Amino acid sequence: MSFRTLAARVLFIVLTIGATEAYAVDLSAAIGESFAAADTLADIQEENADAKACLEGLCWPRGQFAVDVEAAAEEKGDALVRFPSARTTSNPTNDRVAMQWYAARDEEGHAMKAPAIIVVHESGSGMTVGQVMAKGLRNQGxxxxxxxLPGYGLRKVPGEKKNGAEFLIRMKQSIADVRRARDAVAALPLVDADHIAVQGTSLGGFVASDAAALDDGFDSVFLLLSGGDLHDIIHHGHREAAEVRKRLEAAGIQGEALVELINTIEPLRIAHRLDPKRTWLYNGTYDQVVPLENGQALAAAAHLAPEHHVQLSANHYSGVVFIPYVLTHIRSRIDAVEQPKASD
Structure with a gap:
């Protein structure tokens, strides 16, 4: 598939998904308000020594925090949600998490009570796929x-350059922020806290898988173009993976030092903690950034049944043409998870 053809298809998908966004949902009752929240991160219960060591490096002291709702920038959702990062750095701009809220709405366009999904974007600076997924899933109700994530959007410091040394620090912060986001969202009005899911794409998939494996915080987990064995992906992967490798090498992080650092966030160490009945993984069979075998490694570690590991006839970029399918599949899987709850 040529770049021009792929770009045209991406544009078509964006326009199709955004077609129902002719107006913003009124969240004025929440904008300007602050809501009290608290970490519900569970105590570590893990018999495997290696997994326990990994978890101890990813968790943080639980506490209470405020969730503030602000007006959204144009075409950046219906409201902006801010809260303090669970793992702080020396940068206050980076340490204040930002989430674009796309509100569920009824047939008349009014905001309504509904389940929530935390969407974790890809590595691109524009977070384009993340925003497409957020809009598309909002259209699913x-x-x-x-x-x-740290270093993106409102958390990016002007003039700051990405370097390899900060990559792993920010990955740990990202994992903690995504898990804390679950508790921030649960504190907001109109959110049905009985079902809060997480969806991540590419970079966001790695972050989401680790965040979901910390405990049983998320009711459903959806990982797109993601996998395990990060060292193998960074060492052999193309495009984004190769860029990460170059930044790490430029920072002097390579060889055993690279293996040791990446191991601190390796999804395969804790993937067995994901609930295989509530986790779905989507991989491209021709992906050269996150190869299929890396997806298969994660699926095996998480004990996913074949129907929970969806293989798409695509590479890391042409996979965007399957986004409409993935959106409806997520809707159907959450519905299926919710049905047993309703009968309890």
Whole structure:
């Protein structure tokens, strides 16, 4: 598939998904308000020594925090949600998490109570796929919250350059922020806290898988173009993976030092903690950034049944043409998870 053809298809998908966004949902009752929240991160219960060591490096002291709702920038959702990062750095701009809230709405266009999905974006600076996923899932009837990861969007410091040394620090912060986002969202009005899911794409998929494996915080987990064995992906992967490798090498992080650092966030160490009945993984069979075998490694570690590991006839970029399918599949899987709850 040529770049021009792929770009045209991406544009078509964006326009199709955004077609129902001719107006913003009125969240004026929440904008300007602050809501009290608290971490519900569970105590570590893990018999495997290696997994326990990994978890101890990813968790943080639980506490209470405020969730503030602000007016959204144009075409950036219906409201902006801010809260303090669970793992702080020396940068206050980076340490204040931002989420774009796309509100679920009824047939008349009014905001309504509905389940929520935390959407974790890809590595691109524009977070384009993350925003497409957030809008598309909102159109499926969910409140969606696209979280801006450290160094992105409102958390980016002007003039700051990305370097390899900060990559792993920010990955740990991202994992903690996504898990805390679950508790921030649960404190907001109109959110049905009985079902809060997480969806991540590419970089966001790695973050989401680790955040979901910390405990049983998320009711459903959807990982798109993601996998395991990060060292293998960074060492052999193309495009984004190769860029990460170059930044790490430029920072002097390579060889055993690279293996040791990446191991601290390796999804395969804790993937067995994901609930295989409530986790779905989507991989491209021709993906050269996150190869299929890396997806298969994660699926095996998480004990996913074949129907929970969806293989798409695409590479890392042409996979965007399957976004409409993935959106409806997520809707149907959450409905299926919710049915047993309703009969309890």
């Amino acid at each position: 969910f409140h969606t919250f696209m979280i801006q």
